[in-house]
Amino acid sequence: MSDFALKVENAGKKFTKSLKRSMLYGAVDIMQSALGLTPNTSNLRDDEFWAVNDVSFEIKKGDCFGIIGPNGSGKTTLLKLLNGIFMPDKGKIEINGKIGALIQVGAGFHPLLSGRENIYINGAILGMTKKEIDKKFDEIVEFSEIEEFLDAPVKHYSSGMFVRLGFAIAVHCEPDILLIDEILAVGDRDFSLKCYQKINEIRKSGVSIILVSHNEYIIREQTSKCLYINKGYKRFEGPSDEGITLYIKESLEGSRRKMHIEEQESLQSTNRKCARIIDLKFYDKNKNEITYIETGAELNIQLNCQINKELENIIFGINFYGNSGLMYCANSFYDNIQFEKISPGKISVNINLSEFQIPTxxxxxxxIIADDNASNLIDAKYMDYSLVVGRAKNTRGLLKLTNNWKIIKD
Amino acid sequence: MDKVIYEPNKYLKMGIKIWPQMFSEIIEFRELTWRLFIRNLGAKYKQAALGYFWVIITPFIAIGTFAFLNKAGIVNIGKTDLPYPLFALIGLTIWQLFSSGLNFGCNSLVSAGEMISKINFPRETLVIASIAQAIFDFIVKLVLIVVLFFVYRYIPSWKIIFFPVLILPILVLTIGLSLFLSLLTGVIRDTANAVTLLTTFFMFLTPVLYPIASDKHIFFKLNPLSSLINAPRDLIVYGYIADPMSFIISSVLSILIFLISWRVFHLVETKIPERM
Incomplete structure (x- = not known):
């Protein structure tokens, strides 16, 4: 008796970059297979690359498992391998039970046919018999909220309706393992919520869920374990929180390298001669240097500078640019702090944030260092440093709110 | 609980044991095949003003043309009680089962594109469902032919009940060739164009609109389609098969082509989603 739902051992899948070569290789492969020769698939030919390489992991029954990685990391290819759409070129994939997959909603829909007809066709494609569909029909319609348009051709459906119908059919075909490729982002908030509720519900009945996304929030909220892949290779398998932290760190390093090249040449060198930023460091409350902090914890920032000329009314600022596009800052100008004359030499500016309340x-x-007139920069290091803010352990959501609880009796 | 293992060359390693699996898959997914057929049929005529009427328009136009050719004395089919328009229509009906079946089948994988690369299901169903379309057209035309029997007051031999059996070989050949050609179309799109072109011209090289002329040129004897079309038609026209030997040889050949193509299809269908 095996308790795993899905086991992947050193799986690999390769693709061809050039279309002409792809035709040639395709023809050669077909010929070889047709003649009964076993093609050796584990070597790369010219113009080929591994989209997924040497990936191994295991999923237990009833697990909610996340697969995370940047765009082009091989997530969807891996999912198609699990679904059996692609055969691995090397390694082995073992699956225990019936797989239901939602790789692209509406892939089997025929635009001219009605929602009703498409439910039957799509159900059949996913392996349901007419009887099973008949039984589930009302449930599917109710879940997808398309009752009013049931007999309209699906080409007139909105994209939200498309997703709702596709998801409804896939979850109602009673899979043992459900694969979902970041499609739930399309539906509106209410429906996403409903989908995740449904996912939790079927999970309790022992169905394993595999959720693929590049969105770390979804993976963090929904899954307990995750696989992080990058450029086709497995980077991490284990608890979601750890995997996501690694994913964020590595993608930060990538974007910082990019930024560095474009470093601003605009700063006037005369300004830079007055003062220079040496580096920026983060410490926790115990004065240990950190790159990761939980939201709401105490943070100490140290900005080390070299002052070459006596300066007056100087402004220091530190900006945090989040992946979500929001910016937060700690700036002495806005804090109304006036520094006295600073004489030449090395200095360190210390900022204490007793509750570092910024979202995960x-x-x-x-x-930056600027003159009293804030627009005149003396030196700046743009996006040169990074800090990962993680979720506080004893809360949900992006922030750890400080609460005072009280019950008042009338 | 069913357990599935995916690994490279999985089906190749199974060897001969693959056959029972292939048969059970076809049976298991017959409902899907049916649904896909209904889907194609529904979608094809849904946006046409004349709808299903189109199915019988084509043979009517064909009949008119043949009747005219016959009246003008251009074609002469020799001694038979069967009027020429009927003779030609029967030939054409059987030929079109082959040619449109092949053309539909050939494009079946490519036109399903998105679905193939996003959903896992046996792709044979697509090919068979598209050929079912040709079978549907075929049956409609047969009904029309029966109506024409009354119009022309022609009474065929009672042996006509064996007609469906004699149609099977050409159907098997159509499915066989389609399975292989649909794969090829998936990799090299030129295939579909070539098939359209070849079926158009091959019709004139096959005794479809004229009686068999095997004594005229050796080619007509070697062309397996000749006997596959002539045998069922002979049954209606004469009540017996003129050349049973070549019909049997062609039938065996058709079954072989079918089995080989099916096996090849099953082996390489997993490579098709990558090329979509």
Whole structure:
């Protein structure tokens, strides 16, 4: 008796970059197979690359498992391997039970046919018999909320309705393992919520769920374990929180490298001669240097500078640019702090934030030194530093709110 | 609980044991095949003003043309009680089962594109469902032919009840060739164009609109389609098969082509989604 739902051992899948070569290789492969020769698939030919390489992991029954990675990392290819749409070119994939997959909603829909007809066709494609569909029909219609348009051709459906119908059919075909490729983002908030509720519900009945996304929030909220892949290779398998932290760190390093090249040449060198930023460091409450912090915890920032000329009314600022596009800052100008004359030499500016209340995200940080007239920059390091803000352990959501609880009796 | 293992060359390693699996898959997914057929049929005529009427328009036009050719004395089919328009229509009906079946089948995988690369299901169903379309057209035309028997007051031999059996070989050949050609179309799109072109011209090289002329040129004897079309038609026209030997040889050949193509299809269908 095996308790795993799905086991992947050193699976690999390769693709061809050039279309002409792809035709040639396709023809050669077909010929070889047709003649009964076993093609050796584990070597790369010219113009081929591994889209997924040497990936191994295991999923237990009833697990909710996440697969995370940046665009083009091989997530969807891996999912198609699990679904049996692609055969692996090397390695082995073992599956225990019936797989239901939602790789692209509406893939089997015929635009001219009505919602009703499409439910039957799609159900059949996913392996349901007419009897099973008849039994589930009302449930599917109710879940997808398309009753009013049931007999209209699906080409007139909105994209939200499309997703709702596709998801409804897929979850009602009673799979043992459900694969979902970041499609739930299309539906509106109410429907996403409903989908996740449904996912939790079927999970309790022992169905394993595999959720693929590049969105770390979804993976963090919904899954307990995850696989992080990048450029086709497995980077991490284990608890979701850890996997996501690694994913964020690595993608931050990537974007910082990009930024560095474009480093601003605009700063006037005369300004830079007055003062320079050496570096920016983050410490926790115990004065240990950190790159990761839980939201709401105490943060100490140290900005080290070299002052070459006596300066007056100087402004220091640190900006946090989140992945979500929001910016947060700590700036002495807005805090109405006036520094006295600073004489030449090395200094360190210390900022204490007793409750670092910013949302869970990965942040790129900039440090600036400016004149009293804030527009005149003396030195700046744009997005040169990074800090990952993780979820506080004893809460849900992006922030750890400080609460005072009280019950008042009338 | 069913357990599935995916690994490279999985089906190749199974060897001969694959056959029972292939048969059970076809049976298991007959409902899907049916649904896909209904889907194609519904979608094809849904946006046409004349709807299903189109199915019988084509043979009517064909009949008119043949009747005219016959009246003008251009074609002469020799001694038979069967009027020429009927003779030609029967030939054409059987030929079109082959040619449109092949053309539909050939494009079946490519036109399903998105579905193939996003959903896992046996792709044979697509090919068979599209050929079912040709079978549907065929049956409609047969009904029309029966109506024409009354119009022309022609009474065929009672042996006509064996007609469906004699149609099977050409159907098997159509499915066989379609399975292989649909794969090829998936990899090299030129295939579909070539098939359209070849079926158009091959019709004139096959005794479809004229009686068999095997004594005229050796080619007509070697062309397996000749006997596959002539045998069922002979049954209606004469009540017996003129050349049973070549019909049997062609039938065996058709079954072989079918089995080989099916096996090849099953082996490489997993490579098709990558090329969509």
């Amino acid at each position: 995200d990965k942040y790129l940080c900039s440090a």
